[in-house]
Amino acid sequence: MESYESLWDNCLSIIKKNVNEKSFNTWFKPIKPIKHENGVLTIQVPNKFFYDWIEEHYLNILKRSIYQVLGPNGQLEYKIVLDKPVKIHEVKPIDTKAIKNPFVYPGLKKSKVPNNLNPKYVFENYIEGDCNKLGKSAGHAISKKPGGTAFNPLVIYGGVGLGKTHLAHAIGNEIIKLHADHNVLYLTTESFTTQIVNAIKNGTIDDLINYYQHIDTLIVDDIQFLSGRDKTQDIFFNIFNQLQQTNKQIILTSDKPPKDLEGVSDRLVNRFKWGLTADIKSPDYETRMAILEEKIGTDLDKIPKKVIEYICFNIKNNIRELEGVLISLMAHANLNDREIDLNLAKEVIQKFITQENKTISVQNIAKLVAEHFEVPMEKLNSKTRKRNVVIARQLSMFLAKNYTKSSLKTIGHNFGGKDHSTVIYSIKTVQNLIDTDALFKDTVAELEKKVEMSLLH
Numbered sequence: 001m002e003s004y005e006s007l008w009d010n011c012l013s014i015i016k017k018n019v020n021e022k023s024f025n026t027w028f029k030p031i032k033p034i035k036h037e038n039g040v041l042t043i044q045v046p047n048k049f050f051y052d053w054i055e056e057h058y059l060n061i062l063k064r065s066i067y068q069v070l071g072p073n074g075q076l077e078y079k080i081v082l083d084k085p086v087k088i089h090e091v092k093p094i095d096t097k098a099i100k101n102p103f104v105y106p107g108l109k110k111s112k113v114p115n116n117l118n119p120k121y122v123f124e125n126y127i128e129g130d131c132n133k134l135g136k137s138a139g140h141a142i143s144k145k146p147g148g149t150a151f152n153p154l155v156i157y158g159g160v161g162l163g164k165t166h167l168a169h170a171i172g173n174e175i176i177k178l179h180a181d182h183n184v185l186y187l188t189t190e191s192f193t194t195q196i197v198n199a200i201k202n203g204t205i206d207d208l209i210n211y212y213q214h215i216d217t218l219i220v221d222d223i224q225f226l227s228g229r230d231k232t233q234d235i236f237f238n239i240f241n242q243l244q245q246t247n248k249q250i251i252l253t254s255d256k257p258p259k260d261l262e263g264v265s266d267r268l269v270n271r272f273k274w275g276l277t278a279d280i281k282s283p284d285y286e287t288r289m290a291i292l293e294e295k296i297g298t299d300l301d302k303i304p305k306k307v308i309e310y311i312c313f314n315i316k317n318n319i320r321e322l323e324g325v326l327i328s329l330m331a332h333a334n335l336n337d338r339e340i341d342l343n344l345a346k347e348v349i350q351k352f353i354t355q356e357n358k359t360i361s362v363q364n365i366a367k368l369v370a371e372h373f374e375v376p377m378e379k380l381n382s383k384t385r386k387r388n389v390v391i392a393r394q395l396s397m398f399l400a401k402n403y404t405k406s407s408l409k410t411i412g413h414n415f416g417g418k419d420h421s422t423v424i425y426s427i428k429t430v431q432n433l434i435d436t437d438a439l440f441k442d443t444v445a446e447l448e449k450k451v452e453m454s455l456l457h
C-alpha cells in the first residue's frame with residue numbers, strides 16, 4: 001500500500017497543475033499529510049482560516065484530486081493544528097457537469113429550484129462604505145420588493161475583488177429570507193453559457209427558456225464574459241425580455257459599466273442600462289479596517305491593532321487580497337511558531353506586493369502610453385518636441401517611476417538616453433498638470449488603470 005505521504009504527493013501534483021504558483025505555495029505547501037486509514041487521508045492545516053479558505057476556493061480541485069488518487073470512496077479529513085476538533089470531508093462522486101441539468105425539475109410549478117447561493121455571503125457581514133453604499137442600499141430595496149422597484153436590472157460593476165459577488169449573493173439570500181416562496185437562481189456567466197451550449201447541442205433551447213419562467217430573481221455574475229458569445233447573448237436577450245415583462249428581478253455583475261462592455265450586442269447593452277447601474281469602488285482606509293476586522297471575527301484579540309492597520313494601509317485595491325494577506329499571516333505565525341507582530345506582517349506583505357508587481361517593464365508602460373496617445377513607440381525615444389509626443393514621453397516616465405523599480409537613470413535611458421534630471425523634470429511637469437488640469441488627471445487615472453490591469457496577469 002502506498003504511504004500517506006506519496007498519496008498526498010500525488011494529490012499535490014494534480015493540484016499544482018490547476019492552481020497558480022503563488023496560490024499553491026501559500027495554500028497547499030504548508031499542508032502536512034498525517035495518515036491514511038480506511039480510505040481516509042488526514043491532512044493537517046495550520047488553522048481554521050486556512051481550512052475555510054481552502055474549502056471556499058479550492059474545494060473542487062481538492063475533491064477531484066482525492067477522487068483520482070483515492071478513488072470514488074476516498075475521504076479527506078482535516079486536522080486543524082490549533083483547534084483540536086477534526087473535520088471530515090466526504091468525497092462524493094463528482095459533479096462533472098458545470099451546472100446541474102435544469103430539466104431534472106420538469107414541469108415544476110413554484111417548486112424549489114436549487115439557488116446556488118452561498119449562504120456565507122449575506123448583508124450582515126457585508127461592510128458598508130462610501131465605495132459600495134449605492135449598490136448595498138439598492139440591494140436592500142430590491143430584497144424587500146424583488147421585481148417591484150425601478151432597479152431592474154441592477155447592474156453592479158467594479159474591479160476585481162471589490163465585493164460584487166458577495167453583494168449579489170447577499171441580495172439573493174435576503175430575498176429568500178424575506179420571501180419564502182420566491183425562486184432565486186444564481187449563475188456565473190460561465191455556467192450560464194455552458195447551460196446554453198448544452199441546450200443547443202441537445203435541441204432543448206425551448207425547454208431552457210421555459211425553465212427560466214419559474215425563476216423570480218435571476219442573478220448572473222461576471223457578464224463581461226458574455227463578450228463574443230453571440231449565441232449565448234441571443235438566448236440571454238430572450239430570457240431577459242421574458243423576465244422583464246413578467247416583472248421578475250434581474251441582478252447582474254460586471255467588471256465594467258455596461259456601456260464599456262465590448263463584444264456584447266447593443267440591444268443587450270441597452271437592456272442592461274434600463275435599471276440601475278451601481279459601481280463599487282476601492283474602499284477607503286476606514287472601510288478596509290472594518291472589513292478586515294469583520295473577517296478576523298472572534299480572533300481579533302490575537303492580532304495587534306498595529307498589524308491590522310499596517311495591512312490595511314498597504315493593501316488598497318482588492319479585498320480578496322486583504323483577506324489573503326491575513327490568512328497568510330496566520331499561517332506563517334502558526335507554522336513557524338511566531339508571534340503575529342509588525343515584523344511578520346511586513347515579511348508577508350512584502351511577498352504579496354513583490355509578487356503582484358513584478359511584471360511591468362518601462363518599455364511596456366511606454367507602449368501603453370504610446371497606444372493611448374496614438375503616437376508611434378519610436379517617437380518616444382526621439383528628440384521630437386511635438387506636444388503630444390512630449391506629453392506621452394513625460395507621462396511614461398512618470399508612470400515608470402511609480403510602477404517599476406527602475407532608477408531614474410534607467411528610466412531616462414529607456415527614452416532615447418535622457419539624463420536623470422530630465423526624468424525628474426518630466427515627473428514634476430506631469431504632477432503639475434495633474435494638479436491643475438482635470439482632463440489630464442482623468443487621462444492619467446485611465447492609464448494607471450491600464451497599467452494596473454496588466455499587473456494582474
Ligand code: ADP
Pocket residue numbers: 125126127128132158159160161162163164165166167291294319320323
Ligand atoms: P468580486 O466579485 O468583486 O471580485 P468578491 O465579492 O468575490 O469580489 O469579494 C472578494 C472578497 O472580499 C470576498 O471574500 C468578500 O467577502 C470580501 N468583501 C468584499 N467586499 C466586502 C465588504 N464590503 N464587506 C465584507 N467583505 C467584503
Ligand code: MG
Pocket residue numbers: 164165166221222
Ligand atoms: Mg466575483
